[in-house]
Amino acid sequence: MRLQFIFSEIWIGLRRNLSMATSVALVTMVSVLFLGLGVLSQRQVDTMKDYWYDRVQVSIFLCTAKSDLPNCSAGAVTDAQRKEIRSQLDAMKPLVKSVFPESQQQAYDRLKAQYKDSPSYRDIKPDQMPESFRVQLSDPTKYDVITSSFIGAPGVGDVQDQRRILDPLFNVLRGLSYGALSLAGLMVLCSVLLVATTIRQTAFSRRRETGIMRLVGASAFIIQLPFILETLVATMVGTALAIGLLWAMVKYGVGYLADKLPVNFITTADVVTVSPWLVAIAAGLAMLTAWFTLRRYLRV
Amino acid sequence: MIRFENVSKTYPRSSQPALRGVSLDIERGEFVFLVGQSGSGKSTLLRLILREERATVGNVLVAGRELSTLPSRKVPELRREIGTVFQDFRLLPNKNVFQNVAFALQVLGKSRHTIKAVVPETLAMVGLDGKEKRLPHELSGGEQQRVAIARAFVNKPAILLADEPTGNLDPTTSLDIVRLLDRINRTGTTIVMATHDDEIVDQLRKRVVELNDGELIRDQHRGVYGAQR
Numbered sequence: 001m002r003l004q005f006i007f008s009e010i011w012i013g014l015r016r017n018l019s020m021a022t023s024v025a026l027v028t029m030v031s032v033l034f035l036g037l038g039v040l041s042q043r044q045v046d047t048m049k050d051y052w053y054d055r056v057q058v059s060i061f062l063c064t065a066k067s068d069l070p071n072c073s074a075g076a077v078t079d080a081q082r083k084e085i086r087s088q089l090d091a092m093k094p095l096v097k098s099v100f101p102e103s104q105q106q107a108y109d110r111l112k113a114q115y116k117d118s119p120s121y122r123d124i125k126p127d128q129m130p131e132s133f134r135v136q137l138s139d140p141t142k143y144d145v146i147t148s149s150f151i152g153a154p155g156v157g158d159v160q161d162q163r164r165i166l167d168p169l170f171n172v173l174r175g176l177s178y179g180a181l182s183l184a185g186l187m188v189l190c191s192v193l194l195v196a197t198t199i200r201q202t203a204f205s206r207r208r209e210t211g212i213m214r215l216v217g218a219s220a221f222i223i224q225l226p227f228i229l230e231t232l233v234a235t236m237v238g239t240a241l242a243i244g245l246l247w248a249m250v251k252y253g254v255g256y257l258a259d260k261l262p263v264n265f266i267t268t269a270d271v272v273t274v275s276p277w278l279v280a281i282a283a284g285l286a287m288l289t290a291w292f293t294l295r296r297y298l299r300v
Numbered sequence: 301m302i303r304f305e306n307v308s309k310t311y312p313r314s315s316q317p318a319l320r321g322v323s324l325d326i327e328r329g330e331f332v333f334l335v336g337q338s339g340s341g342k343s344t345l346l347r348l349i350l351r352e353e354r355a356t357v358g359n360v361l362v363a364g365r366e367l368s369t370l371p372s373r374k375v376p377e378l379r380r381e382i383g384t385v386f387q388d389f390r391l392l393p394n395k396n397v398f399q400n401v402a403f404a405l406q407v408l409g410k411s412r413h414t415i416k417a418v419v420p421e422t423l424a425m426v427g428l429d430g431k432e433k434r435l436p437h438e439l440s441g442g443e444q445q446r447v448a449i450a451r452a453f454v455n456k457p458a459i460l461l462a463d464e465p466t467g468n469l470d471p472t473t474s475l476d477i478v479r480l481l482d483r484i485n486r487t488g489t490t491i492v493m494a495t496h497d498d499e500i501v502d503q504l505r506k507r508v509v510e511l512n513d514g515e516l517i518r519d520q521h522r523g524v525y526g527a528q529r
Contacts, residue, residue: 212451
């Protein structure tokens with residue numbers, strides 16, 4: 001079959017079934033948009049994790065004279081205890097990448113710098129702040145080793161891993177991305193069913209053409225091709241719209257947040273990376289649905 | 301060209317066979333009228349030739365192919381050697397005369413050059429030159445059937461099947477259509493025409509095959525519609 005004839009048949013078919021083709025394009029757009037959002041939010045979580053895990057530290061808070069922590073009943077940390085903790089940390093290399101001692105004054109200065117406008121911390125004094133060792137790990141997932149080694153040790157008030165603060169946030173984000181993917185799954189099911197119904201309806205409305213094609217000896221492939229290509233065109237229009245929307249959302253929405261917040265965000269480059277997969281999934285599903293539906297409803 | 305060897309056909313969900321034990325030989329270039337009452341099995345016989353249906357029992361051979369063992373992917377090749385005309389013309393209403401006939405070649409992948417040469421020639425042969433741009437609803441019944449015949453014949457098939465082609469036409473137009481089929485037959489195309497039109501059968505005096513309740517009850521050379529005449 002000549003290309004020109006195929007294209008003219010597709011054009012006629014799309015024009016005749018414009019409303020159905022539009023609905024296929026729109027439902028595909030919404031499905032691919034959700035799919036894209038799900039995939040991009042997974043990438044966002046990974047990007048944030050990479051960013052934060054590089055920066056998170058395990059903090060070993062030492063006892064101060066005013067500590068009311070159970071392990072600090074003996075009073076403030078002594079020099080000997082401080083040295084012992086430091087030498088233990090040094091012995092734990094290479095897991096311990098680096099150690100930053102933070103004095104009470106440094107802790108106070110950092111708090112004041114971070115919350116300079118907050119009235120809650122206005123009356124706080126340097127001697128109320130805990131002295132600490134900020135420990136950076138070469139493998140942040142092994143923070144348990146530090147916790148188990150130092151919790152309850154003489155002079156240690158508490159051991160805190162910043163991951164514990166970040167992980168719930170990541171879990172929420174991950175949950176949201178799974179939510180988007182589940183919604184995408186539902187929408188993909190909707191679009192598959194809509195494509196199947198559209199093809200059924202189109203096959204019925206064009207039964208005279210296909211009947212003639214069959215009688216004059218056109219092969220099954222040639223009879224099915226215009227249906228498959230029409231579905232593909234409508235699906236690809238929807239996918240292109242979805243990718244355009246994702247690009248705009250990342251460029252202007254995420255881009256705006258990236259300017260305001262000190263966090264690594266996904267960029268339009270991530271949209272470009274996931275787009276071929278979205279196109280492949282949409283095209284593959286459309287062709288598979290078309291093929292199955294035609295086998296069932298189009299006599300060839 | 302067409303051979304039925306003790307062919308029976310029973311449709312699913314039907315207790316009565318549509319054809320029973322039919323044996324028939326149609327030579328290349330023959331013109332055969334297939335007659336019989338409605339439900340006698342005429343259309344089933346044509347559908348078996350087209351491999352729209354498979355015989356339940358027996359063998360059907362068409363253009364050197366045994367249809368019971370013919371794989372589905374080879375069916376289009378078979379159908380390219382068969383043209384088909386129906387009582388209801390089955391033209392595409394949104395395509396003009398030229399496009400309707402060209403459609404049969406386009407779907408077979410014929411070049412634009414071939415189509416431009418062959419379609420006008422075929423339209424002239426069926427007496428439709430000058431009406432290429434008309435849409436089906438702008439034509440009379442007879443003209444529409446000529447378009448359908450042109451579409452069936454444009455690929456120069458070895459066999460032309462006509463299922464009640466004059467069923468919707470007046471007697472004069474019907475005779476014109478059958479004369480056209482006769483002309484096509486004289487080019488060497490085998491014609492099998494199912495009909496109820498006794499006047500035409502009696503006038504042309506071709507071979508007549510009569511079916512009754514799925515059984516072949518008469519095969520008469522230079523026959524007439526009713527055996528009693």
